[in-house]
Amino acid sequence: MDNDKPRMDWSIQQIAALAGTTSRTLRHYDAVGLLAPSRIAGNGYRHYDDAALVRLQRILLLRELGLGLPAIAEVLDHQESAADALAAHVAWLHSERERLARQIASVENTIATLDKGETIMAEKMFDGFDHTQYKDEVEERWGKDAYARGDTWWRGLGTAGQAAWKERVGALNRDWIAAFAAGTEASSAEAQELARRHVEWLTSVPATPASAPGGDVRGYVAGLGEMYVADPRFAANYGGSEGAAFVRDALALYAEQNL
Amino acid sequence: MDNDKPRMDWSIQQIAALAGTTSRTLRHYDAVGLLAPSRIAGNGYRHYDDAALVRLQRILLLRELGLGLPAIAEVLDHQESAADALAAHVAWLHSERERLARQIASVENTIATLDKGETIMAEKMFDGFDHTQYKDEVEERWGKDAYARGDTWWRGLGTAGQAAWKERVGALNRDWIAAFAAGTEASSAEAQELARRHVEWLTSVPATPASAPGGDVRGYVAGLGEMYVADPRFAANYGGSEGAAFVRDALALYAEQNL
DNA sequence: CCTTGACCTTGACGCAACGTCAAGCTTTAG
């Protein structure tokens, strides 16, 4: 008879205990407009009824699933179809998990390197990179002038600058290898971000057409990718020919879409 | 000849570019004591040398691997063996990845539930147990004093204790429902084990006669079983009246044989 | 009437790691 409409009236502590949260959280939700008290007494005390409890339960459920408070508000207030919101959320969760996988690969890679060669990172992080080693290639492909300019730039860096630059290359290569080892797609956002970094790196070297004012950056990047695959010395930097192919594909796609 | 001792001196922007980061980050590292400039000019400008660059490179490498700045400082300053720190870190990464996996499963589970029956997550209401909701019943059946004691006990648990307790109730109820759904007999070992857990749970609540020193535990348990069937609010916790009847029978048998 | 003591209120800082203005001084290029 009188239980058809349960007229509940809880204090902030009580409803917090009922829902398994804290009063601070309730005040926070009130502050951000996610859950207002059903009633505020003359003394300023917050009071909640059963409708508020239902909403609170839903909020906490969605929060446990990892949604942010704004997203929760979207679902509860503006008919944002919980299923859709959760579907989008689960996609984000998957990408996060993949990111962790890559980072794990990267860290384990670094640990292995540390265990093997005790050379702590930085010094000869990238032993495979000897500037003059590619003198002939550079001259042949992009002209003597290019090499001369590059050489001047390189020696101008000083040993510290060179170490820094090599370290940067090493980090980039490690990330490429990690991404490849994790089975990342060349078209994925991660691979494309690597491609962006790669191009950024290329254009920072004044010895290449990529950094020339009117240079054909796009064609240069594409050609470079092919060289990575064809030349075993380069391919070695990317985990062999397959890894290099992965780099090439990612670079090609990036060049096509962004350059 | 002259390159043996590189005497470098870069501005904040220059070293930032060399290392592939921003000047803001450099100032931040200075502020938190992770990397101080090698020199500060009379005009207040920060200047960095090659030693600072090496340190910066190491910082950025470790940061890319996901370490926090305090952890990085630990590694760089107090011989914290990079390999050990990274090993601990990779363990943390794995646990995070597993957590994401569980969350993904949970979200997909919820999505499936939403797709099937549109019963939006209201079912999870009350976790099957709302303490104050049954105030009247408790007072009527076992006296006002009992409710007061129970309420005191309940609030004395603290949020953590309450959450744990509710989780326990939830697990018990889920197991009851699962057993009922599986067609388990009330007299079976499984059902009797559930009944034992149920009584154990009841006697842990000081608000009931079950936990009183000379209380009539047996009669209490029997009466409680009847109430589960008669009261739809309780019955709902056990999969409807039939499920509740199953619980009642199992409890009655257990009380008869063991109490 | 006064005092606890429990419960309530509104601030406001802290956390991680910077991004992003903002206001103002210095140096360099034209």
Add this chain to the structure above:
DNA sequence: CTAAAGCTTGACGTTGCGTCAAGGTCAAGG
């Protein structure tokens, strides 16, 4: 000489509350 860079410190914003801090409210007890 002036405008454009480049530098400085200062401070807010981000995510979701935990954690004091200072003080008002209310029922019970001396």
